[in-house]
Amino acid sequence: MxxxxxxxxxxxxxxxxxxxxxxxxxxxxxxxxxxxxxxxxxxxxxxxxxxxxxxxxxxxxxxxxxxxxxxxxxxxxxxxxxxxxxxxxxxxxxxxxxxxxxxxxxxxxxxxxxxxxxxxxxxxxxxxxxxxxxxxxxxxxxxxxxxxxxxxxxxxxxxxxxxxxxxxxxxxxxxxxxxxxxxxxxxxxxxxWDYIALESIPVVPLYFAAPRPVLRRGDALIMRDDERLPLLPGEVVETRMVRFRTLGCYPLTGAIESDATNLTDIIAEMRASQSSERQGRIIDHDGTxxxxxxxxxxxx
Amino acid sequence: MTALNVRQRASETALPGDGPANDDGLHARSLLRFITCGSVDDGKSTLIGRILFETGAVFDDQLGALQRDSRKFGTQGTKVDYALLVDGLSAEREQGITIDVAYRYFSTPQRAFIVADTPGHEQYTRNMATGASTADLAVILIDARLGLLTQTLRHSFIVSLVGVRHVVVAVNKMDLVGYDRAVFDRICADYRRASANLGFTQISFIPISARDGDNVTSPSDAMEWYRGEPLLAHLETVSIEAGPDLHQGTVLPVQWVNRPDSGFRGYSGNLALGHLRTGDEVAVLPSGKTSRVERILTPAGDTSHAAVGQALTVTLTDKIDISRGDLIVSAAPRPNLRRSLRARLLWTGETPLALGDRYGLKLASGQVNAVVTTLHHSVDVTTFAEIAATSLATNDIGAVTLDLDKAIGTLPFAASTELGGFILIDRISHETVAFGFVDEDAPLPATTNSGPAGAFGAVLAALRRRIGPAGSLTRSELAGLLCGNMLASLIPAGLVYGLTGSLSWALLVVAADLLLRPLVLGGAWAGARRLWRRRQSRNQLASENVLGDGI
CATH class of the missing domain: 3.40.50.620 (HUPs)
Structure with missing residues (x-):
């Protein structure tokens, strides 16, 4: 059996x-x-x-x-x-x-x-x-x-x-x-992630680390995906090696600094992580x- | 000690789990689903919260929120209240109770776990039964200070009713009874006695303190007299192999007919019992038609051999009419086809059971209409005694007889959850009003009012079983054939009786005629039947993925 x-x-x-x-x-x-x-x-x-x-x-x-x-x-x-x-x-x-x-x-x-x-x-x-x-x-x-x-x-x-x-x-x-x-x-x-790796399922490349234009706003690293996101005084766009654990609206989705460029690295990184995936989601934190x-x- | 300090301590000694900080690579693990149940304040949520925390399934940002929430809603003074990790609804956090089942997930290198944390309150019994129904094992919490409560007995009964066979009795709050072994031993003896008739195949007892972590993930220094495993180690290693199969056959309930084009006709569903190989001879219920398995498609592609639980699409070598709700079964043994069921019901509806009303009955992928004709008795869930009853209210359990408007293939619940568990659906509110458990597997009983009785009834019942339900193609064909033959046989029989004056000769002629005529007519009949079937199958194509008078 x-x-x-x-x-x-x-x-x-x-x-x-x-x-x-x-x-x-x-x-x-x-x-x-x-x-x-x-x-x-x-x-x-x-x-x-x-x-x-x-x-x-x-x-x-x-x-x-x-x-x-x-x-x-x-x-x-x-x-x-x-x-x-x-x-x-x-x-x-x-x-x-x-x-x-x-x-x-x-x-x-x-x-x-x-x-x-x-x-x-x-x-x-x-x-x-x-x-x-x-x-x-x-x-x-x-x-x-x-x-x-x-x-x-x-x-x-x-x-x-x-x-x-x-x-x-x-x-x-x-x-x-x-x-x-x-x-x-x-x-x-x-x-x-294990299933994506096992079945070789294509995912958006944003999940993998790459040099991307980001700015620091509060605790979050926000990727400036287009010109609609205005810069606040003192904010600078710089290129950092980042990836995303979840994907949503770009001004509301925090990136994490990472060198994980493939599935194996992502899975290893996730297991070593001390924070939950939704931490990067700004909308969840409006109150208990x-x-x-x-x-x-x-x-x- | 603050939560973060505990985390640091845990990190230094390596987490028992494989959440953050444990990297064991991608490999196949087994899955254990378990339920925790106990009375209010037994510490269920605290226990799960602690297991989640100590296996590393709680992240730092969640821990931060937990510390904030503990100050706001916590019931543990200055300590972190782990219960708040699992009580997810606002009403639950405000009232400090669990209302609905919460499913939580953690894993260790040995196993992945799904925990159903279920409410203790009697008014939420149906939520508890929901959580228990998919569990392999139940952890029943008992407060060491209080011992067995009526709640404990009710939970044990429900857990047993929905099919759980493995139980862990966690005697909690041992710290509050001075870690006294005598208290633990007395509770074990009480529970063994109380649960003797519940059909559990395995009961383990573990003395714990969920709040302080004794015997939860690591052995307790305070209870050296306990030589067994801590709870988590037990859950990691306990064997949940089912007992010997009570039904040896194979059952694939047809959930979906897959016909992307005229060249492919597959029947999809999850294999409920047994195993299936290409070339196997199979029968289709309720029609009784037989064929052989041609192809088996699984999520991983074609296979020659499928195991129980797999999601399949099969094709057969013969083109026969099969629709959603039918069962593809091994040629032998097969589940019985039944128009009437003896079953137990756990009533979950807000309005009580009404005898004589029609309900939708969903069993596997099939749906029929059912009337509860008899309520034999209800069951006291704390003494397990049978008591006379005229109705069932929310959370009541009773034994009933149901009449169905169509025959369905079933097995006793003890032999198969998939073929013996059902739900009743209110036809107007669409509420799920009962969980049902098919009790016995007697052949079709004679119906009470209009049914035939005696030996003739038994023959008719057997015939009905052979030829399918009222209105089915085979049944109308056969009935017509038999009646026609009998009438036709009377003519030569009358002639013989007139000529010889001997009744026995006349009867012999009837018998010979009945036996021989089908052989002669058989060829012509088969041709006519093919034509009829072709027409019938055209009509059926449009409706085969639709439930019979769906509600």
């Missing part, structure tokens, strides 16, 4: 979840945020429906402030795999001039990401959206079910989640309700319970 390794078990569980949604929901979509977790999720979706293609499109909610390399990688990935890619931008937010520099991280994220996502889900009538979120990322995520039911206005009710025994997912929902589905719920950051608050409002 062959015993499955821990990664094989996680892989089988994720594929099961992907197929379950495809079979029971009318109009699923894969939230493709371009990062490493999305890369793994997409890779698993390709496997789940092989030799066919995943029976759902990819959706990217573009805040217009992503790293340029992310956008290039996104388009190339959709082309390489021959998948439909929907890009949605909250035009109301663009018209209102919302941006992470002057509007602040909280408003920018709410308008361009959370509201943008709701707009896109409503516009296309998606009733299930896959996300690459993992329970080890953040404490309120640790409490979320694999199938997370959202009301017609996309709210999450953490105190009234459906029990979810074994691998029996209750996929019934009322008109207007939808699911956020997390096939990578039980993966850790390390599992994601802030992620839970955002999720209740409809953030992924």
């Amino acid at each position: 062959i015993a499955l390794s821990h990664l094989q078990k996680l892989e089988a569980e994720a594929i099961f979840i992907l197929r379950e949604v495809a079979a029971t929901c009318d109009n699923p979509v894969l939230l493709y945020s371009i990062g490493k977790d999305s890369a793994v999720l997409l890779h698993l979706a390709m496997k789940a429906f092989s030799p066919g293609k995943p029976p759902f499109p990819l959706l990217h909610v573009d805040t217009t402030w992503k790293f340029r390399e992310m956008i290039a990688f996104r388009d190339e990935t959709a082309r390489r795999l021959g998948l439909e890619l929907i890009v949605h931008i909250n035009q109301d937010g663009v018209k209102a001039g919302i941006n992470p520099v002057t509007s602040g991280s909280r408003i920018h994220t709410d308008v361009m990401k959370t509201q943008g996502l709701k707009q896109a889900l409503d516009k296309y009538g998606f009733d299930a959206a896959f996300g690459g979120a993992r329970r080890d990322e953040e404490k309120s995520r640790a409490k979320e079910r694999v199938f997370s039911l959202r009301s017609a206005d996309h709210r999450w009710d953490p105190k009234n989640q459906r029990p979810e025994p074994w691998s029996l997912f209750n996929t019934a929902k009322k008109q207007g309700e939808s699911f956020r589905v997390f096939p990578l719920s039980n993966w850790t950051e390390r599992d994601v 319970g802030s992620m839970e608050q955002k999720k209740q409002e409809g953030y992924f």
Whole structure:
């Protein structure tokens, strides 16, 4: 008898979840945020429906402030795999001039990401959206079910989640309700990197260390990806060997100084690290319970 | 001692975990899922928090937040409150209790672990059962000062009910009873006695102090009388091999029909039982049609041999109609097809069980409608006694009989979680109102009101089992064939009776006619059936990935 390794078990569980949604929901979509977790999720979706293609499109909610390399990688990935890619931008937010520099991280994220996502889900009538979120990322995520039911206005009710025994997912929902589905719920950051290495999954080059133009703002090293980020008095752009542990809007994503230019180095660096991957995310630190608050409002 | 000092101490002695600071390279590890349960203030969250911390699964920025939160919400005075690492919802932090299951992750060079930290409160039993359902092992905490509580018994019962067979009893707060061995021994004896009928295959007892770390990741200096392993070492090495398979067959529930083009027709699902090889003879339930395995596709590509748990897509050598909810099983033995189930229910719904109401029943990938016809009794979860009941409210457990509108293939829960565990879904609120556990594997019982009885009933039931559920293709074909034959046989039989006056001769003619006619008609019949099937399969293509009247 062959015993499955821990990664094989996680892989089988994720594929099961992907197929379950495809079979029971009318109009699923894969939230493709371009990062490493999305890369793994997409890779698993390709496997789940092989030799066919995943029976759902990819959706990217573009805040217009992503790293340029992310956008290039996104388009190339959709082309390489021959998948439909929907890009949605909250035009109301663009018209209102919302941006992470002057509007602040909280408003920018709410308008361009959370509201943008709701707009896109409503516009296309998606009733299930896959996300690459993992329970080890953040404490309120640790409490979320694999199938997370959202009301017609996309709210999450953490105190009234459906029990979810074994691998029996209750996929019934009322008109207007939808699911956020997390096939990578039980993966850790390390599992994601180990799997990327094992399966040679392409990821955005920003994860690997390279000389990049950065400035120091507070505790964070911010990469100046284009001219829209104004320099504050005394700030200078200098070239440093840096990489990113997570990817988001470039003015809100801190780089780390690193010489890890390949997967082996990244995995070794991660294991030696004393800080969590979300440390570089500025939006998580708005206060205790802030992620839970955002999720209740409809953030992924 | 502050958390950071503990970290420094831990770093100097090398962390037992392989989080930060331990680099063991990429290699295959096994996975252990466990659940911790106990009463309020037993120290569950503290225990998990400490394990996470000492295996290096807590990072410095999280530790900083923990120290801030400990001052704000902590219940440990000036000490770091590890419970705050796991109580993730605002309401939980404010009330200092665990409401919902929190899943946490850590690993050591030996194993990767998924911990379900579950609430102790009775009102959150369904959340506890959710966490327990995927666990290989349960850590049951008992406060050394208080001994066994009704909560302890309830948790043990639920854990046993959802299928956990390995238990660790962690007697916590040993520091508060002077590390007294007699206290520990008494609790062990009490627990052994209380859990004797719960079907656990292994129970280990460990005296700990979660707050101070005794026997959690390292042996306790204060309890030298305890010669066993600390908790973490036990979890790293404990064997969770399942017992001997109660059902020897293979079962692949069809989750998704994969038809990218006319040249490929695969059936996807995770192998629930047994193993599968190319060339194996298989049957499809409920239709009973047989074929052979042509190809097996796994996430790693084609294989000739698949193991239990793997996510597969298989193709068969024959083109037969298979849709989501069907089971691809070994030719023998096969799960029984059943229209009626004896089962236990753990009621999770807000509204109580209503006898006679229809619920959606989801088992493996199949979904049918079910009516609870009889509530035999409920179970007192602290004395395990059967008590008379007329309904089940939230968190109640009862034994019931369910009638199904279609036959499904099942096994007893004890033989297979996948083929014996189900959920009931309210058809209006869509709430998951119950977890179900198929109890026995008797053949189809005669239905209570309209069903045939006696030997004739048994023959019909056996026939029904052979030929599939009402409305199925095979069943209508066969029924038509039999009726037609019987009527046709009466003509020559009547003739013989008229001529000879002998009833036995006439019966002989009927029997011979019934036996021989199918042989003669067989060829013509097979042709007609092929045509019929072709039409039927066209109709079915559109609907095969849709659940039967889905709710």
